[in-house]
Amino acid sequence: MADRKKFRTMISHSQGMVFPTLHTPTGAVPADAPRWNPQRPSAMPHHRYQSAHERVALPLADRTWPSRRIERAPLWVPVDLRDGNQALAEPMDTERKRRMFDLLVTMGFKEIEVGYPSASQTDFDFVRHLADSDAVPEDVTISVFTAARKDLIDRTIASVDGLPRTLVHLYTATAPTWRNVVLGRSRAEVHELIRDAATYVLRRVEERPDADMRFEFSPEVFNLTEPDFVLEVCNSLTELWEASPDRPVVHNLPATVEIATPNVYADQIEYMDRHLARRESVILSVHPHNDRGTGVACAELAVLAGAQRVEGCLFGNGERTGNVDLVTLALNLYAQGVNPMIDFSDIDAVREVVEHCNRLPVHPRHPYGGDLVHTAFSGTHQDAIAKGMTHHAKQAAEMGVPAEQAPWAVPYLPIDPGDIGRTYEEVIRINSQSGKGGIAHLLRTHHSLDLPQAMRPDFSHIVQQVTDATGQELTHKELFELFRATYLAPALDGPVTLVSWSTAETVPGEHQFTCTLQIDGQERSCRGTGNGPLSALAEALRAVGITIDILGYAEHSISTGPGSPAVAYAECRVDDVTCWGAGWDTSVLTASVHAVMAAVNRSGRASS
Template identity: 60%
Template sequence: MPSSTFPTLTTPAGPTLPEAPAWNRQRRSAMPAHRYRDAHSRVDIPLTDREWPSRRLLQAPLWVPVDLRDGNQALAEPMDPARKRRFFELMVAMGYKEIEVGYPSASRTDYDFVRLIAESDIAPDDVTLVVFTPARRDLIERTVESIRGIRNDVVIHMYTATAPIWRDVVLGQDRAGLRQLILSGGRDVLQLAGDLPRVRFEFSPEVFTLTEPDYALEVCNAMTELWEASPDRPVILNLPATVEIATPNVYADQIEYMHRHLDRRDSVILSVHPHNDRGTGIACAELAVLAGAQRVEGCLFGNGERTGNVDLATLALNLHAQGVDPMIDFSDIDEIRRTVEHCNRIEIHPRHPYVGDLVHTAFSGTHQDAIKKGFAEHRRRAAAERRPEREIEWRVPYLPIDPADVGRSYDEVIRVNSQSGKGGIAYVLETEFGIELPRRLQIDFARRVQQHTDASGSEVAGDQLWGLFREAYLAPATESPVELVDCSTSGRSTSVTLRAGGVERTTSRDDAGTVEALTAALAEAGHPVEVLSLHQTSMSAGSTGDALTLIEYRRGRTTGWAAGLDRSVHSATLHAVMRASADA
């Protein structure tokens, strides 16, 4: 199509996208788009010779998870101390070397968690801890109190919003007044913590993306001068996309402008903190690193205010998929997901990059055929080169990475669809019996159905499918070594009586739920079982009307599924746990 078909529209800000051609004359929407301003009219970035488009990502930046602070404050039900500790220990085990652990002046829970770290050994010596505070003296004092005695390196992270609308509407300050407010907070930090060993400083001009570039540069240079940034004690300047307001290239331009014009650049660690309001947080972070950022703050799987913080898992595994070591261990991504879901009380979407239950599953026949051929070619190349398959370059259609890299099996990739299509497994159970199976249980059950159909060579009707399900997950074990005699709750205490070898034993747990009390009693009886997930549904559509509890369990290195069926949800859950203990 000749270029004359696309006349270019110009504005004082420069060239824009071409006008839509005749074949793309879509109707106007009913939404009032005229009420909004584009980012270029609000932030004019004096950068014309940008270098970031020609660069490549060749190494991982410093990752800083902020789940315990930014992610936690976005939860409807913030983490309790046990969940905070479990999340922290997960991040340490994964290899994070700098972790934001809380906002000590915001709540007693956050303050106490920082004190727990100070008074225990849960933080390895090589992990740097970050604490967050506004630029207000009383809150800075509380923050400094929380870190006293910590043996690790500590970063005190001070922030203040700097964008015009925040200055006008929230803070009531002009540029000069806000600069003095920020410097006052910086002086308080220096006075209260400047002489503490192993303490460094971080400053965030909140809403950096909507702040005038010259003002952001002025304030950041003032802070590095005040804090005497030096190569052996660098200051972190964190430039957050607190609210994502433009295409990712605009953020990259903003970061490159700061990277090239900051004073004391060799004494600054340039950090970014992208949010995901436009759904492009990942791209913003990646382009920001190309533009000069050395450090990225975000959350595992992208939890955070509104649409979330940038997803550190996706960023890291994007590097992995390009042959760059992300420096973080995601080799058991399902365990990571379970921990994050437990701590956040938020389930991860089945289509979430890399971690979702469906991301390695092909439902299309053409996709599945290509994947099978890719696996066959991968095995052929490994045999020809006489090398293990795990050492051969990964080139399988539709699979950006080898599922085994993140601890996934190949069964869910090449078998689930063929079986769910063949017998309509999940669909039949839901429509005929009202049972909604979790995706991982669908995968497990599909393997069993295939064994049956391979032996019989026939399709499976609804009643047969339900019979196979009962046999696999509900039928009592032939010889159960332990029997549940009673489980009851009185006040805050739950009592469990088990019979093993003809001997009954009763144990009690305070402030424990039914499942927690029962699994603890089983462990004491020598039959430990860990419940990984619990799902409750009900039978309907002409069946029994009973409650059905489905649990995913682990014992040692073995995982499996068990179910319990009863009129009572409570009893169904107990039956499921006991079946799991017998299976394990």
């Protein structure tokens, strides 16, 4: 017992030395904690923070959003060129902005926030570039962002002159902390500030009667603002801007800083959906950020709760932890059989442009778009995927439709990688965690080798030895080379090789195998008979002291047509050692003979 305590003390001291800035929790286990949960309270000052329920009123009790389904995509509004751009260490220049804009148009976005023209000359110049270059399609609306100041509004209105359709996006922070600390104004004063700015925007727009201009308002930090105050402000602007069903206003309700679980945001959105005045004249929009890592969930639940429009960025770029990711949102719908209304048929092309324009990489594990999201290294996953792909191809053939049109149900792959321009090459990759199913899948897919089930564990063991030793993954080409060196090469390069051989059926059902063997550099002639060429070969080998039994055999062609090679696999017991060999030749008989000879040489008993 004393030794055990001493050992624990040593381990604890060692951990403290390795991680000197961390403090292992030492508080008392809560009295009501079950025995299976021995976690202890940490010393981190959690008491400094309040829950969302203590910070903002949450009046909705009879929520209905949990029982709804999303059956149609909302209007997606990318803000990469404004909100995303503001978050970059190196904001985009006009060339990068234009490339991003062209990508968004090509993908099918119909409303695009292109900048904050009163905040920088670059943004102003880009909006003018769009107006002067005739770059905006007839059905695309350009959104521009402005704070509630007359001089900034003037600059914003000047930037959009000549654009066919625009949305002027006015914002002001409305949450108590922002009112008190940042603006230094009361609720009434903030409302007056917003209404004055909205009135000025309306007046400036009315000076352009031929322009197609609509309005958007964002009560920044909506999710921490009193619901009655948000309603008061939004309803007053709906009336001021004379919203109608054919000329609706956008009320955009941002989770500017995530502060609660997504269900809380959904409750807030449903409350607004129910209580906004002239609801048919309002487009209810959301703009979640990702501070808690739940931006996607917030947006999805908000759509269930009544949101009709979602602002976000491709791959989730944005301030701090980013804006909600429109790629994930849209493809989540796609995976549920809902048309996303946006094209992602070449997701790598999309990612390439985003990485170029943002000068930020997309994480390899990022949903749908990362390099590794369709890749399985785990043996269990690889086996399931390989079987699923085989079943999918078979099912498509039975239905008489191309595989890319057949219903998709492959384990571990929510969508067909081919639908977003990915190949199946990266789906299964081989490292020390890989299993026999994935290895067999790669050999079959890329090299037309269909390893017998009984042979797969043997080769898997060989692969694992290599990957464990190197710590690296194997490409399908390296995998084939390892197979060749392990199972094919020994037939022609080992202690026992065939110098020459022939076989003939001497009488019906009886075959004779005649050969000259080179054994450890010395040639020996031998002959054997059997009920087939391979059994006759086994008998010939016994004549020179090599006892062999052929336990299993399989063969198949590599391709179709005359002259196509065949591969043969033989499981043999040589003396008391069981091993596999393989042969490759345009002659099936030659391939089978080589498979047996490879097994003999791999056994390590041939020379004895």
